Amino acid sequence: MHDLRTLRDDMPMLRAAMERRGKIDVLGPVLERAGALDKERRRLILGVEEQKAARNANAQDVARRKKAKESADEQIAAGRALGEAISTAEAALSSVESELGELMFELPNATREEVPAGDETNNVILRNWGTPRMDAGVPPHWETGAALGVLDLERGVKVAGSGFIAYRGMGARLQRAFMQFMLDLHTRVHGYEEVWVPFAVNRASMIGTGQLPKFEEDMYRLRDDELYLVPTAEVPVTNLHRDEILDASVLPVAMTAYSPCFRREAGSAGKDTRGLLRVHQFDKVELVRYVAPDRAEAELELLLAHAEKVLQLLELPYRVLLLAAGDTGFASSKTYDLEVWSPGTQKWLEVSSCSNFGEFQARRANIRYRPAPGEKPRFVHTLNGSALAFPRTFACLLEHHWQADGTVRIPVALQPFLGASQLG
RNA sequence: GGACAGGUGGCUGAGCGGUUGAAAGCACCGGUCUCGAAAACCGGCGUACCGGCAACGGUACCGAGAGUUCGAAUCUCUCCCUGUCCGCCA
Numbered sequence: 001m002h003d004l005r006t007l008r009d010d011m012p013m014l015r016a017a018m019e020r021r022g023k024i025d026v027l028g029p030v031l032e033r034a035g036a037l038d039k040e041r042r043r044l045i046l047g048v049e050e051q052k053a054a055r056n057a058n059a060q061d062v063a064r065r066k067k068a069k070e071s072a073d074e075q076i077a078a079g080r081a082l083g084e085a086i087s088t089a090e091a092a093l094s095s096v097e098s099e100l101g102e103l104m105f106e107l108p109n110a111t112r113e114e115v116p117a118g119d120e121t122n123n124v125i126l127r128n129w130g131t132p133r134m135d136a137g138v139p140p141h142w143e144t145g146a147a148l149g150v151l152d153l154e155r156g157v158k159v160a161g162s163g164f165i166a167y168r169g170m171g172a173r174l175q176r177a178f179m180q181f182m183l184d185l186h187t188r189v190h191g192y193e194e195v196w197v198p199f200a201v202n203r204a205s206m207i208g209t210g211q212l213p214k215f216e217e218d219m220y221r222l223r224d225d226e227l228y229l230v231p232t233a234e235v236p237v238t239n240l241h242r243d244e245i246l247d248a249s250v251l252p253v254a255m256t257a258y259s260p261c262f263r264r265e266a267g268s269a270g271k272d273t274r275g276l277l278r279v280h281q282f283d284k285v286e287l288v289r290y291v292a293p294d295r296a297e298a299e300l301e302l303l304l305a306h307a308e309k310v311l312q313l314l315e316l317p318y319r320v321l322l323l324a325a326g327d328t329g330f331a332s333s334k335t336y337d338l339e340v341w342s343p344g345t346q347k348w349l350e351v352s353s354c355s356n357f358g359e360f361q362a363r364r365a366n367i368r369y370r371p372a373p374g375e376k377p378r379f380v381h382t383l384n385g386s387a388l389a390f391p392r393t394f395a396c397l398l399e400h401h402w403q404a405d406g407t408v409r410i411p412v413a414l415q416p417f418l419g420a421s422q423l424g
Numbered sequence: 425g426g427a428c429a430g431g432u433g434g435c436u437g438a439g440c441g442g443u444u445g446a447a448a449g450c451a452c453c454g455g456u457c458u459c460g461a462a463a464a465c466c467g468g469c470g471u472a473c474c475g476g477c478a479a480c481g482g483u484a485c486c487g488a489g490a491g492u493u494c495g496a497a498u499c500u501c502u503c504c505c506u507g508u509c510c511g512c513c514a
Binding site: 004041042045046048049050052053055056058059060061062063064066067072075076077078079080081082083245247373374376377 | 434442443452453454468469471473474475482483484493494495
């Protein structure tokens, strides 16, 4: 959510931002309309408030006269007329405000200047870590997973439908090991507070982080209650301090949480859906930080390093991408993706997305901090990243560490958590 | 799920339908005093929006929304949340 003042004072910046995202065709007119509505809104406010001031003065007058036992009939009649005028004016104002509000919810965040313009073909590979396995003959994870008895795709489909996974035996245990391994790393080494949060959230939370109102069709919604299954722990964790003013001394707030993630993936049917590549329910450990604005850039690098550390310990070769504006998420001002090489499918798979949201989410969720006693509250900047999403990590693990005898080597760092040094 | 009782500023807690944005206390900030601190005393101390270069002025906000009224924190309705008891239950 952008500040209305930006609309007023820096329209060229907003236009340029939509241009870089490749959305100017659709959003240019939205910006124009919003700008006009903002002007209209202020004009109406002026009138309404003037009338209200008159009404308040008139009501005081009535009170004074009644106290003095004078007649107030004239004032009461005047007040009634004012009241009618006010409700007409307010109706006009509220219709302008609700349209303006809807338009503002349509506008994505502006990306930072170092983010390249254009679509995903403009993403920049910043660096590589490790050596991708290029030898032929590494089977895809769904074959290895079935052979080792750790993945039961057919039965996942039977009990829930396509995109729902059943893990078995050591495969199930590996999920638990992932959770413990990642949470321990982030809490004990990287200094995050571990939190465990609701996996269903209300509408206000979904609006706070930017999933709603724009992406309703991607969310699982509970029919009888105004609740949504979380698409990522980002939602409940970031919203933990919604509508609060934090003391500056608590920044940076760093929280990590495990959660299952539920995504309808509307519109992406049939795309990269083999095995674990794209599923409706998956598990993930998430990192969330609230930081002071001037720290946001540095803290994003820090958070990215925390996510990378997981891959390094899992000994999985990866690359770091700086996403181009058009590929950057709606609420984000800058996003790094971590992609792991999958030798079984000959693809780079995204296992983490680390973003700086600036004040875009904090403004929606109303998360502020007071820089110093007596100073005005300011919005925090929010950051988050997966560290990591389990299924694709699982897939790459099964492929990259696959050995010619059909077994899978378990990286040393994970062994104590799994209680085994190999699968099979 | 049922029955009661509640939801007021950072916290505690007053508040007859009419100078109540809201008493008081705590916390916090500034000052006096002190070598310094504490105590005491004095003063200040909400958020958002609109107008204004500014000083400042205006409007709104007492869980949320609607209503009654010249005027609502105060009355009515709906919803949400919290507490207590009962029921059910992992």
